[in-house]
Structures are given as C-alpha cells and as structure tokens.
Amino acid sequence: MDPLSVLKTMWRYKWVSVPMVLVTVLACAYGLLWAPGTYESKATFALAMPKVPTDLEIEADPDLADVNQDNPYLRWRDTSLLAQVVIARVHSVEVADRLEAEGLDADYDLVPPDGTGSGMMNLTVTAESPETASMAAVILSEEFDRIMNDVQKINGADDSYLIESIPVSGPTPPEEVFSSRLRSTAVLGAGGVVLLLGAVSLAQSIDRVRRRSQPSKGTQRGDARSAAHAGTLDNNGTPSSQGSVTAKQPLPIHGPADFxxxxxxxxxxxxxxxxxxxxxxxxxxxxxxxxxxxxxxxxxxxxxxxxx
Incomplete structure (x- = not known):
C-alpha cells in the first residue's frame, strides 16, 4: 500500500484519525516539554601505584622490612586486575542495598574510559531528580574508596603498599540528559502511530461489515419492481412471500345491445x-x-x- 492510499483512507475515516493524531501530538509535546527528565552526575578516578621502598632504603631503615608488603594486586605490573575487581564489587548487591537504604533510586555505571588502558575509572550516576543524582554520586565515590582498600588489605598489607585512588574530577553538578526526553518522545510517537493505524483499520472493518449487512438501493428497487409486476407488495412496499391471484372478470362488450x-x-x-x-x-x-x-x-x- 502506497503512502497516498494510506492518507486517503485516513481522511475517509477522519472522525477516527483526526482525534488520534491530536492525542499523539499532545503526548509527544508532553514527553518533550513536561515529562520528568533524567539527570546525570559524573566522577573520574585515577589509580596510582604505591611507592615501594628500595633495598637501600630498607638497609637505611630496617623498620621498613618489618612492614607487611603482601598486597596481591602488586604482583601485576598495572592496575587492570584491581580495576576489574573494584568494578565487580561496586555493581554488587551490597552497594545497591546501601543506596536503597538511603532512599536513593538511581542507576550507575563504573567503567574505564573508552580508548584508554588501565589506571582511570569513570563513574556515571543517573536519576530522575538532580538531588538524587548528586547524593548517589557522593555515596558511590565513598564506596569506591572503601572497596579499593578492602580488596587490597585482604592479607593485611600496610597502607604504604596499597594502590591509591586519586579523585580527578567530580562528582560533577547534575545535568539534564536531553536524549532521554527524545527517547520518551520517540516512544510516545511510535505508540501513537500504532494506535492510529489500528483505529483506522478497525473503523474500515466495521464499515465493510455494515455495508455487507445492508442491501443496496438498486437491489431494493429491483425487488420492488418485480413485486409490483407480480402484484405482491405488502403495505410497507416490500415483496410479500405470498402471491396474489387475479380474478378473471369478463369485460363488457360495447356496441348495439339488442339486434x-x-x-x-x-x-x-x-x-x-x-x-x-x-x-x-x-x-x-x-x-x-x-x-x-x-x-x-x-x-x-x-x-x-x-x-x-
């Protein structure tokens, strides 16, 4: 079906299509202008390796040799393993329960920056209000630091042998994400189009059934003409099922009566x-x-x- 035929059909049933179009336009306007928005707050962290004492420093200060150096994440030459562990812990149920206990309904994500190697972490928090996004970003930043220390001290390592988390930026002030409004508007518009096509199709089907159930005027006139020829119309002008019998009447003969x-x-x-x-x-x-x-x-x- 070409677009022109669709438009003609919609105009034929404009008593259905016009209200649906108006409702769809109003819904899209609401989603674009007045619907609740989504706000976003971000924070960036850098992972710094600790300064491990050299052998000369240990000879100069023998007390350094007695410090617990057993940090399992220092066995790797970078912070990639630690970053993966921290990401898994931040997305655990434990952190989600703390946010729920604080009455914060927010979504968040902790990932390394795109196109970079290990050593950087980006925290993104989204919520329906700027206050919720800001508070959730602060709490998640605290959880990030706590998890960093907990996983490295599993063997009781000294603080001087821990990989340090350095805040680079944030948490930033919440900003509205305009793309969320566009997505909401697109969803409302698509739903309105589906409802419009469904309403027009339903009206077209009802119209077809109504036309089939009612005889056409030409058929009624033909039935009336046939019934009138047969002399079998009832009082309403419709054909009667019983035929009529025409009595045979002798016609008078005009002319001289007696001769x-x-x-x-x-x-x-x-x-x-x-x-x-x-x-x-x-x-x-x-x-x-x-x-x-x-x-x-x-x-x-x-x-x-x-x-x-």
Missing part, C-alpha cells in the same frame, strides 16, 4: 348479445383478460356476418 343477426340452425333468431356472450365464454379460459376494444371488434364482426 337480430339471423336464424340459427333451428330457424330461431339469434341476438347479438347472445353471440357475444358465447364468444366471450368460449375464450374465457384461454384469455382471462380481454380488452374492451377487442369485444367491440368481435361484435362488429358478428354483425357484418349476419347482414351477409
């Missing part, structure tokens, strides 16, 4: 009226409806024969 036409076989006089009645009675079964002109012609023919 002698001659003698019959017995020598008695025959009146023209008797001849006409005999003629009509003989033809009554063959032709029940005889016109007045035909009767007059029969009378003149009998009269002429008698004169001969």
């Amino acid at each position: 002698e036409v001659g003698a019959d076989g017995d020598g008695r006089g025959v009146r023209a009226t008797d001849v006409n009645r005999a003629s009509v009675g003989a033809n009554a079964d063959a032709a029940p409806l005889v016109g007045a002109d035909q009767g007059a012609q029969d009378a003149r023919r009998v009269h002429a024969s008698a004169n001969r």
Whole structure:
C-alpha cells in the first residue's frame, strides 16, 4: 500500500484519525516539554601505584622490612586486575542495598574510559531528580574508596603498599540528559502511530461489515419492481412471500345491445348479445383478460356476418 492510499483512507475515516493524531501530538509535546527528565552526575578516578621502598632504603631503615608488603594486586605490573575487581564489587548487591537504604533510586555505571588502558575509572550516576543524582554520586565515590582498600588489605598489607585512588574530577553538578526526553518522545510517537493505524483499520472493518449487512438501493428497487409486476407488495412496499391471484372478470362488450343477426340452425333468431356472450365464454379460459376494444371488434364482426 502506497503512502497516498494510506492518507486517503485516513481522511475517509477522519472522525477516527483526526482525534488520534491530536492525542499523539499532545503526548509527544508532553514527553518533550513536561515529562520528568533524567539527570546525570559524573566522577573520574585515577589509580596510582604505591611507592615501594628500595633495598637501600630498607638497609637505611630496617623498620621498613618489618612492614607487611603482601598486597596481591602488586604482583601485576598495572592496575587492570584491581580495576576489574573494584568494578565487580561496586555493581554488587551490597552497594545497591546501601543506596536503597538511603532512599536513593538511581542507576550507575563504573567503567574505564573508552580508548584508554588501565589506571582511570569513570563513574556515571543517573536519576530522575538532580538531588538524587548528586547524593548517589557522593555515596558511590565513598564506596569506591572503601572497596579499593578492602580488596587490597585482604592479607593485611600496610597502607604504604596499597594502590591509591586519586579523585580527578567530580562528582560533577547534575545535568539534564536531553536524549532521554527524545527517547520518551520517540516512544510516545511510535505508540501513537500504532494506535492510529489500528483505529483506522478497525473503523474500515466495521464499515465493510455494515455495508455487507445492508442491501443496496438498486437491489431494493429491483425487488420492488418485480413485486409490483407480480402484484405482491405488502403495505410497507416490500415483496410479500405470498402471491396474489387475479380474478378473471369478463369485460363488457360495447356496441348495439339488442339486434337480430339471423336464424340459427333451428330457424330461431339469434341476438347479438347472445353471440357475444358465447364468444366471450368460449375464450374465457384461454384469455382471462380481454380488452374492451377487442369485444367491440368481435361484435362488429358478428354483425357484418349476419347482414351477409
């Protein structure tokens, strides 16, 4: 179906399509201008390796040798392993329960920056209000630092041997994400279009059923004409199921009523009226409806024969 046919069909059923279009436009306007927005707050952290004492420093200060150096994440040359562990812990149920306990309904994500290696972490918090986004970003930043220390001290390592988390930026002031409004508007618009097409299709189906259930005017006129020809219309002008019987009525014969036409076989006089009645009675079964002109012609023919 081409777009022009769709537009013609929608205009044909404009009593359905026009209200649906207005509702869709109002819904899109609401989603774009007045619907609750989404606010976002961000924070960035850098992971710095600790300064491990050298052998000369340990010889100069023997107490440094007694410090617990057992940080399992220092066995890797970078912070990639620690970053993956911290990401998994931040997205755990434990952190989500703390946000819920604070009455904060927010979504968040902690990932390394795109296109960079290890050593940087980006925290993004989204919520339906700027206050919720700001408070959730602060709490998640605290949880990030706490988890960093907990996972590195699993073996009791000293603080001087821990990988340090350095705040680079944030938490930033919450900013509205305009793309969320666009997504809401697009969803409302798509839903309105689906409802519009469904309403027009339903109206078209109802119209087809109604047309099939009602006979056309041409059919009614044809039935009335046939019934009138058969003489079987009832009081409402509709064909009756019972046929009517037309009584056979002898038509009067116009012309001279009494005159002698001659003698019959017995020598008695025959009146023209008797001849006409005999003629009509003989033809009554063959032709029940005889016109007045035909009767007059029969009378003149009998009269002429008698004169001969």
